[in-house]
Amino acid sequence: MLGIALGTAAYLGVRTARDLRQEFERELRRLREIETLYADIQAVRAENQQMKKLLEEYRPLLQSAVQQSQEFDQQMRAAVQRIDEAVETTQQNSNDLLQANDELNLKNYDEAYRLARRVHGRSPENVQALYLMGWLETQYMPDQLEAGIEKLRQAMTLAEENPLFKAAYGTALRRQASHQRGKAQRDLLQQAEGYLRVALGENDYLLDLNRESYWGPVGSILRDRENLGGAIEAYQAAQKVTPSSSYPAINLALLYLQQARAKDGKTGQRKFRDALEAFERVVACAKAELYFIPKDYYPIMDMAQAEAILGLEDKSRLRESQKWLESAIEIAKEQRSGGEVLRAAQRAWEHLRAYLPEADAEPVRAHVENAIQRLLAAQDAVEAAAKGG
Structure with a gap:
């Protein structure tokens, strides 16, 4: 029995030692795994620290990039808004200028001027608005x-490249x-004359x-300089460009007279x-123009002057002349530039008087003299109305 007990104890002792050794080895392996894991953790921590350091270094750049992106976005939105506004302004300007051109064709100068001023208010450097306003101001104001x-x-x-504005x-x-x-x-x-000739040298069909x-x-200009031949050539060139207009026709007729x-x-x-x-041609041209715009002052006054001269051969035409003269005077009185328009007409009738034939012209001479007096009286009426208004 004793032997059995000792053998059993020896066996148990040996097994316990083996187990302990194995347990120690397992613990050792776990410790080594822990060491490896700790080393990995330390490495990751070091990487994190490095990354954090890099982030700190790049933070200002990232913040600047974000800010620049936001500013660029704002600039793009502002640019789009400006483009939208520019497109809208361009559309409004185009519509107003087209309407102003229609009003000009109808001789509604005040309305055309109002529309041009509206375009000028939106776009001070719009050359079409400047041209329209400048032309109306110099011609009718x-x-x-x-x-x-x-x-x-x-x-x-x-x-600078547009000859129209030079003219x-x-x-x-x-x-x-x-x-x-x-x-x-x-x-x-x-x-x-210099500006006009340069412009017409580039395009002799300018209107x-x-x-x-x-x-x-x-x-x-040439007529004012008493260059009769040059003036006739210039008005003939004008008549070539606008053959149906009474404007070059009446001036040529006066020069021929x-x-x-x-x-x-x-x-x-x-x-x-x-x-x-030439005066017969004036009548034909003026009638054609008045068919489209019945109350256009200039063809009416041209008609009055032409009929007066044609009264040299047919006295009944003096009545037509008187009728057209009175009509022109009434239209001029309603215009903002009525006084200046009537003074220009007075000078034209004085030219008629100066160049009437010496013989057989008394009825026409008396008619022309009466027309001059009517124009003077009309000027007085316009001036009185302006002072009273």
Whole structure:
């Protein structure tokens, strides 16, 4: 029994030692695993620290990038808004300018001017608005002549490549010259002709906003300089551009009448027949224009002058002349530039008087004299109304 007990104890002792060893080995392996895991954790922690350090270093850059992105987004939104506003403004300007052109064609100058001013208010450097306003101010608003000239100068400067604005500026200078005398007038006329000829050299078919040839003002300048032949050539060029207009026709007829008065014998008679034919053409052109715009002042006054001269051969035409004269006067009285328009008409009738034939012209001479007096009285009425208003 004792032997069995000792053997059993020895066996148990040996097993317990083996188990302990195995347990120690397992613990050792776990410790090594823990060490490895700890080392990995330390490595990860070091990487995290490095990453954190990098993040701290790049944080200002990231913040700046975010801020720049936000600013760029704001700039893009503002740019889109500006583009939308520009498109809307362009559309509004186009609509107003198209309507202004329609009003011009109907001779509704005040409404055309209002629309052009609205475009100018939105877009101060819109050359079409500057041109339209400047042209109307120099042609129909005597108190705005200087302002109109400045607008046309701006348009010419902003669009140097467009000959239309040079021609308009030259025409405005010619109108300014009509208010000057002596050297000042001569200098302005020279400048005006220069701008007009440069523009017409680029495009000799240029039309103003009344759809009249810019050769007309050239003819006026040359006539003012008493260059009769040059004036006739200029108005003939205008008539070539606008053959159905009474504007170059009446001026050519007056120049032919002046030529006839300066010639004697058969030459003078031939020139006089040429003048009468030219005045007949004035009547035909004016009637055609009045078919479309019945109350257009200029064709009506042209008709009155032409019928007066044609009264040299048919006295009944003086009644037609009187009728058209009274109609023109009434229309002029309603215009903002009525006084200046009537003064220009007075000068034209005085030219008629100066170049009437010396013989067999008494009824016509009396009619022309009466027309001049009517125009003077109408000017007084316009001035009185302006003072009273």
